[in-house]
Ligand code: B12
């Protein structure tokens with residue numbers, strides 16, 4: 254058996270295709286194959302490769318194998334696989350024995366049945382290993398004989414992932430790599446679609462493994478920029494203690510960005526850790542500055558306290574970029590109160606950047622997915638005071654639900670968002686951005702501090718995109734040459 258892992262974790266807009274974070278889920282597939290002695294390599298960012306080069310590289314790598322496998326890893330979107338449909342169909346013609354697997358996505362995409370031989374839905378390492386070992390797959394069965402799902406994800410088997418990179422991944426100091434501090438989130442917010450939320454005992458990563466990883470990446474490839482891939486990095490204070498232990502053990506100063514819950518930083522111990530950690534950037538999910546709306550979304554309802562915590566955090570670590578998502582469309586607000594709150598955030602500088610998203614209610618348009626991938630609000634909109642006015646098929650496998658509540662609806666909300674964004678732009682406040690983009694801009698060498706980020710946002714975004722395009726071109730040139738030189742037949 255010989256496996257070519259094809260990975261893509263950028264989708265859609267310039268902002269996301271400007272991101273040079275490496276897909277660590279795909280590297281976990283490589284790690285598990287290596288530990289079994291199965292020859293494999295990883296082609297990253299497949300949708301950015303020239304199609305001919307991609308096709309030649311896949312065929313050159315796999316053609317000497319009697320049992321060739323392509324393992325697709327597209328955890329951010331099923332849709333992106335369609336962009337290389339013709340390449341894969343051509344490969345199937347040239348290599349009739351090839352088997353194509355798709356893993357890591359949160360739902361089964363029926364439209365890919367002509368292309369993919371086996372689908373492993375969701376957090377799927379346990380399924381993948383069972384399949385590799387030829388085990389009985391009935392515990393993962395679905396109505397389709399070649400589609401498998403694990404409805405009882407065991408966080409001890411899946412384990413928090415630490416990126417696994419080899420020389421032929423051609424990492425440069427401008428790439429961002431990452432790791433998980435733990436697996437699962439203890440909370441259960443009503444609008445959240447993180448499949449491993451409400452996990453009673455999240456499995457935590459040990460600090461020595463993270464230290465070894467960061468040291469190795471820094472010594473060998475000059476890596477300094479790291480994503481924390483957890484959905485929440487402070488649901489358990491131990492995650493922050495681990496992070497501090499790692500930081501203190503390193504002989505370089507890592508730049509870190511991740512998701513956190515703001516109100517947990519109200520605790521004395523978390524504030525002390527925050528002050529010592531001096532994170533590069535944090536993304537919060539404050540979602541609203543209206544107390545009644547926060548309560549309806551299963552968040553802490555004490556907005557005054559949240560504002561006090563934000564001010565304290567800025568004072569304790571002024572160089573950390575503090576960003577947050579704000580949801581437009583929660584009940585208990587009005588157009589005026591929403592716009593006032595956005596204005597307040599910018600005028601009182603409660604945050605350094607924010608991103609507004611209109612409340613999205615939806616379900617996969619698929620007959621196989623993990624129920625937890627659907628937020629409680631999407632599963633029971635009426636319970637939360639939303640009337641569904643229309644359902645729309647979106648991007649093949651998604652059913653978007655248009656909603657209405659007592660003060661707005663999903664279409665009118667778009668116009669309110671535009672008004673809020675226009676105000677933010679008029680006062681030069683970064684909108685549509687989070688700590689992840691900030692770290693990305695830093696890795697690309699186009700910004701180094703929060704005040705510059707706030708003043709020159711637009712120029713920084715543009716320059717970062719052109720750096721990202723260059724990084725990717727260098728990457729696919731080197732990777733394709735490596736394949737050509739090492740796999741002559
Ligand atoms: C960090 C993060 C971001 C960051 C960085 C993104 C980037 N690419 O640079 C930011 C904030 C920018 C972001 C943005 C978005 N994100 Co995001 N993000 C995450 C997050 C929290 C971590 C991703 C990660 O690295 N996970 C760690 C790895 C180890 O897990 P994994 O990728 O799932 O892989 C595991 C398995 O799936 C499996 N696996 C993976 N590949 C394969 C392949 C095979 C063959 C097999 C067998 C197994 C396998 O192995 C891994 C280990 O078990 C995830 C949620 C989560 N906790 O995973 C959401 C998540 C991936 N994001 C999501 C979405 C929707 C987005 C956005 C589209 C949001 C938006 N509407 O704009 C954008 C698009 C980003 C883009 N790249 O284009 C969804 C994707 C859902 C889907 N597939 O339909 C997720 C799952 C969150 C959710 N539940 O809704 N995101």
Ligand code: SF4
Nearest residue numbers: 438440441442445484
């Ligand atoms: S929104 Fe964040 S804190 Fe809430 S359940 Fe989801 S991952 Fe956990």
